[in-house]
Amino acid sequence: MYQRIEVEDFVQKEREAKLVALADRLAVRFAERASKHDREGSFPIENFEELRQEGCMKLTVPREFGGDELSLYELVLFLERIAKGDGSTAIALGWHLGSILHFRTTRHWPAHLFERLCRRAVTAGELYNGYASESGVGSPSRGMKPRTVASRTEGGWLLSGRKTYSTLLPIINHFSVSASLEGEGATGDFYVDRSEGVGMEETWDTLGMRSTGSHDLLLDRVFVPESSLISLTPDGQSRQRPNDGLxxxxxxxxxxxxxxxxxxxxxxxxxxxxxxxxxxxxxxxxxxxxxxxxxxxxxxxxxxxxxxxxxxxxxxxxxxxxxxxxxxxxxxxxxxxxxxxxxxxxxxxxxxxxxxxxxxxxxxxxxxxxxxxxxxxxxxxxxxxxxxxxxxxxx
Ligand SMILES: Cc1cc2nc3c(=O)[nH]c(=O)nc-3n(C[C@H](O)[C@H](O)[C@H](O)COP(=O)(O)OP(=O)(O)OC[C@H]3O[C@@H](n4cnc5c(N)ncnc54)[C@H](O)[C@@H]3O)c2cc1C
Incomplete structure (x- = not known):
C-alpha cells in the first residue's frame, strides 16, 4: 500500500518509535494545559516535572555521563511531537537539549564545566540555557558586544547587567551569560549558578510563546569563580570554536x-x-x-x-x-x-x-x-x- 509522507515515515528505528510514543503521551497532557498557561502567561512547571520524571532532561547528554546521546534526527523527531501539544514547552526544552547536543559536538567548553552541566541534567534533571540577548544592542546572531560587565575580583569575576529573552528563567538553576570584560577589550562567556545577586523581572508579556518564561535576568555583582570562565574572545575577533554548522x-x-x-x-x-x-x-x-x-x-x-x-x-x-x-x-x-x-x-x-x-x-x-x-x-x-x-x- 502506498504510504503518504507523514511524520511516521520518518520513524525508522525502534528507538525513534519509542521516543515518538513518549512525546505523544506527554504532548496530550501538555495540550490540555497549553491554553491556561498561554492566557495567564504562566510557566508550565507541571510539564517540566513530567519531563523530568520521564528522564527527558538527559536525552542529549553523552553516554559517558549517563545520558541517552540522542542524534540530531532523534531530537528533531521528539520535539516536533512535543510542540504539537505545546509550542512553548517544546522550544524551552529545546534550548536545553539542543545546547547540550551542540556542546557535545564542539567540546568547546572546558571539560570540567561540560561534565558538571551534564551530570546535573542526569542526576537532578536540571535545565540549562544560555543568555546572550540584551535590550538595545541587537541580536547576538549579529555579533553584538554585551553591555553586561564582568569585573575582576579576587579568585574570579563579578557580573552585573541585564539579559532579555531569558527562556526557562523561572526554573533554571544554572546558565551561561556573555559579558564584556571591564577594561580588557574582550568578551567572556561565563557559567553561572543561581546565587546571591541573581534576580528575575517578569517582563515576558508577549504575543506568542507566552509560557516560555523568557523574562529578564538581573545580575547584580554575581560572583563567578575563575574556573567558570567558558571562553574569552578579544574584541574584533569572532568566537573560536569548532564549526559544526550550528x-x-x-x-x-x-x-x-x-x-x-x-x-x-x-x-x-x-x-x-x-x-x-x-x-x-x-x-x-x-x-x-x-x-x-x-x-x-x-x-x-x-x-x-x-x-x-x-x-x-x-x-x-x-x-x-x-x-x-x-x-x-x-x-x-x-x-x-x-x-x-x-x-x-x-x-x-x-x-x-x-x-x-x-x-x-x-x-x-x-x-x-x-x-x-x-x-x-x-x-x-x-x-x-x-x-x-x-x-x-x-x-
Ligand atoms: C521565543 C523566543 C525565545 C528566545 N530565547 C532566548 C534565549 O533563551 N536566550 C537568548 O539569548 N535569546 C533568546 N531569544 C532572543 C533572540 O535570539 C533575539 O535576540 C531576539 O529575538 C531579538 O532579535 P531581533 O533580531 O529582533 O533584535 P534586533 O537585533 O534588535 O533587531 C531589530 C530589528 O533591527 C534589525 N537589525 C538590528 N541590527 C541589525 C544589523 N546589525 N544589521 C541589520 N539589521 C539589523 C533587525 O533585522 C530587526 O529588523 C528568544 C527569542 C524568542 C522570540
Whole structure:
C-alpha cells in the first residue's frame, strides 16, 4: 500500500518509535494545559516535572555521563511531537537539549564545566540555557558586544547587567551569560549558578510563546569563580570554536513544524466534520477548501522533508557539517515562514471561530509568529545562500 509522507515515515528505528510514543503521551497532557498557561502567561512547571520524571532532561547528554546521546534526527523527531501539544514547552526544552547536543559536538567548553552541566541534567534533571540577548544592542546572531560587565575580583569575576529573552528563567538553576570584560577589550562567556545577586523581572508579556518564561535576568555583582570562565574572545575577533554548522538550531525548525502540524490536524478534522446548514454537507467537499488544504499539505510535506533530510545529513556527514550551514539555515527559514502560511490558511478554512480564544488555532497562530525572531535570522540565511550561489564555480 502506498504510504503518504507523514511524520511516521520518518520513524525508522525502534528507538525513534519509542521516543515518538513518549512525546505523544506527554504532548496530550501538555495540550490540555497549553491554553491556561498561554492566557495567564504562566510557566508550565507541571510539564517540566513530567519531563523530568520521564528522564527527558538527559536525552542529549553523552553516554559517558549517563545520558541517552540522542542524534540530531532523534531530537528533531521528539520535539516536533512535543510542540504539537505545546509550542512553548517544546522550544524551552529545546534550548536545553539542543545546547547540550551542540556542546557535545564542539567540546568547546572546558571539560570540567561540560561534565558538571551534564551530570546535573542526569542526576537532578536540571535545565540549562544560555543568555546572550540584551535590550538595545541587537541580536547576538549579529555579533553584538554585551553591555553586561564582568569585573575582576579576587579568585574570579563579578557580573552585573541585564539579559532579555531569558527562556526557562523561572526554573533554571544554572546558565551561561556573555559579558564584556571591564577594561580588557574582550568578551567572556561565563557559567553561572543561581546565587546571591541573581534576580528575575517578569517582563515576558508577549504575543506568542507566552509560557516560555523568557523574562529578564538581573545580575547584580554575581560572583563567578575563575574556573567558570567558558571562553574569552578579544574584541574584533569572532568566537573560536569548532564549526559544526550550528545543526542543533534545527530544533527550532522542529518546534514550529510541530505547531504547523497541529494546525493542519485540527483543520482537516474540522473540514471533515463541519456541516453548515446552508451547505448540507461537510465543507471538506468544497473545491475551495480542498485547495487550501492541498496548499497546507504541500507546505508541511516540503518543510518536513527538508527538516529530516538535513538532520540526517548532519548526523551522518560529520566532516561536512560546516558546509551544511546554509542548507540547515534554509530548513529553519522554510519551516518558520511556511508555518506562518499554514496557520493563516488553517484559520481561513476554519473561519471566524478560529479567532476565539477557546480555539487552539488562535494560540498556535500567535506562537508561530515568534519563529522568525529565533535564530538563524531570515536575512542572514538568505545572505548565506546568495553568497554560496555567487561564489559557485562554473556558473
Ligand atoms: C521565543 C523566543 C525565545 C528566545 N530565547 C532566548 C534565549 O533563551 N536566550 C537568548 O539569548 N535569546 C533568546 N531569544 C532572543 C533572540 O535570539 C533575539 O535576540 C531576539 O529575538 C531579538 O532579535 P531581533 O533580531 O529582533 O533584535 P534586533 O537585533 O534588535 O533587531 C531589530 C530589528 O533591527 C534589525 N537589525 C538590528 N541590527 C541589525 C544589523 N546589525 N544589521 C541589520 N539589521 C539589523 C533587525 O533585522 C530587526 O529588523 C528568544 C527569542 C524568542 C522570540
Amino acid at each position: 545543526g542543533y538550531l534545527l530544533f527550532i525548525a522542529a518546534c514550529y513544524t510541530g505547531l504547523a502540524s497541529a494546525a493542519r490536524d485540527y483543520t482537516v478534522t474540522f473540514a471533515r466534520t463541519y456541516k453548515p446548514d446552508s451547505l448540507g454537507t461537510a465543507i471538506g467537499e468544497l473545491p475551495l477548501i480542498q485547495q487550501q488544504i492541498g496548499l497546507i499539505e504541500a507546505d508541511l510535506i516540503t518543510v518536513r522533508t527538508m527538516l529530516y533530510t538535513m538532520a540526517r545529513r548532519w548526523d551522518q556527514e560529520p566532516e561536512q557539517r560546516a558546509q551544511l550551514k546554509a542548507d540547515l539555515g534554509l530548513a529553519k527559514y522554510m519551516a518558520t515562514n511556511r508555518a506562518l502560511q499554514i496557520a493563516d490558511r488553517a484559520m481561513r478554512v476554519v473561519g471566524g471561530s478560529s479567532m476565539f480564544r477557546s480555539n487552539p488555532l488562535e494560540r498556535i497562530y500567535r506562537d508561530i509568529r515568534a519563529g522568525v525572531h529565533n535564530p538563524p535570522l531570515d536575512d542572514l540565511v538568505l545572505r548565506e545562500l546568495a553568497r554560496r550561489a555567487l561564489e559557485e564555480p562554473g556558473v
